[in-house]
Amino acid sequence: MSISAEKKKFHGKDIVELTCGRYTATIAAFNGSNIMRMQDTENGIDFFRNDPSFNADDYKSHAEIYGFPTLYLPNRLSNGTLKVSDYIYQFPCNDPLGNHIHGFLHLREHTVTAAETTDSAAICKTEYVYDENDPFFETFPVSFKAEFIFTLSDEGMSYSFTMTNLSDRFLPYGVCNHTAMKGPFTENGRTEDVRLYVPIGDKVILNSKCIPDGTFKKHDDYDKAYLEGTVVPVGHDIDNDMYFMADGNVDGKPFYGIVAKDTASNKEIRYEVCRDFKYWVIWNDHGDKGYFCPEPMSWIIDAPNLDMDPEVSGYTELAPGESKTVTEKIYSVIS
Known part of the structure; x- marks a missing residue:
């Protein structure tokens, strides 16, 4: 089995290319430690939205909606306000609804700290130290270190993300992956053949500013389609469907994650997350751009x-x- 981890340049910016058996992946340190591309080359599966015509600046200017970005802080802060136990911070309102959205970590150029192999895996490690050298520090003066480990093996991609508070203040801890999955994700696949299974609990009701109004509701027929695995996640608008995460079942075993399936070929992407994640947001940018985001x-x-x-x-x-x-894990199977 071929295993490699190589530091390379992409339009002059730092990337690491990982190979292990049928899987390949490109980690874009320059773009917030984004998994810029991941493939199962044997089965013709391309996991994440990518564009071969893009240069580094193109990817950086679309950091939330290509590949596998990690967001700190997750989603929206109402009116840009961030209330912490020892302080109240005011972030800029950068979405059309008058909130702050997505934070800043995914927009920074990170540092590659390791590109190495073992007998069974290719590994990339990256980090970013947030301190007074960051342009956002005047707004949010709470230093931290973000560390990423990407481990590609014959079982797929294992991912870990660690935050360490380096300051003398309390650090609000929330994390999200704005996982931009291709739809369809198979060679010659069709939009109408893609299905999405999401084990969900109650739905979170959002107001007109996309902020929770404090109420939750039980499943109706629309929501049950996620549980039944019959949702077509592209080709129509899915606008911030938000749910509590719940335990699912795949192949007769407990499963905490989502499954995307191409029904024509029975090829699947399985995406598992650890139990520190409590909510799913499903969004697809109006459904007409060939991707969808199951966001933990x-x-x-x-x-x-x-x-x-x-x-x-x-x-x-x-x-x-x-x-x-x-921690999270992303891999493919033929069901």
Whole structure:
């Protein structure tokens, strides 16, 4: 089995190309440690939205909607306000609804700290230290280190993300992946053959500013389609469907994640997340651009500002010196 991890340049910017058996992946350190591309070359599966005509600046200017970006902070903060136990910060309102959206970590050029192999895997490690050298620090002066590990094996891509609070203040801890999956994701695939299975709990009701209004509802027929795996996630508009995560079942085993399937070929992408993630947001940019985003979030939209039990909202903070790690796994199967 061929295994390699090579540091390379992409239009002068740092990337690492990983190969292990049937899988290949490109980690774009220059673009927020984004998985710029991942493929199962034996089965003709291209996991994430990508554009061979793009240069580095193109990818950087579309950082949220290509590949596999990691967002800090997740989704929206109402009116740009961030309430932490020891301070209230005011972020710029950068979405049309008058909120702050997506934070800044995915927009920075990160550092490759390792590109290495073992007998069974190709590994890339990256990091970013957020401090007074960052242009956003005047707005949010809470230093931290973000560390990423991408491990490509014959079982697919394993991903871990660690944040460490380097400051003397409390660090609000919320993480999201704005996972931009291709749809269709198979060679010569058709939009109408793609299906999405998402084990979900109650639906989170959002107001006109895409902020939770504090109510949840049980499933109706629309929601049940996620549980039945009959949702076609492209070709029509899916606009921020938000749900509590729930346990699912795949191949007779417990499963905490989502499954995208091409029904014509029975090829699947399986995306598992750790239980620190509590919510799914499903979005597809109006459904006409060949991709969809099943986004795992560790906290509910606007969690720092909501009067909600942290056990429900997922809101948490890191004390000075404290670290926290989340993990995920992405792979393909023929069902």
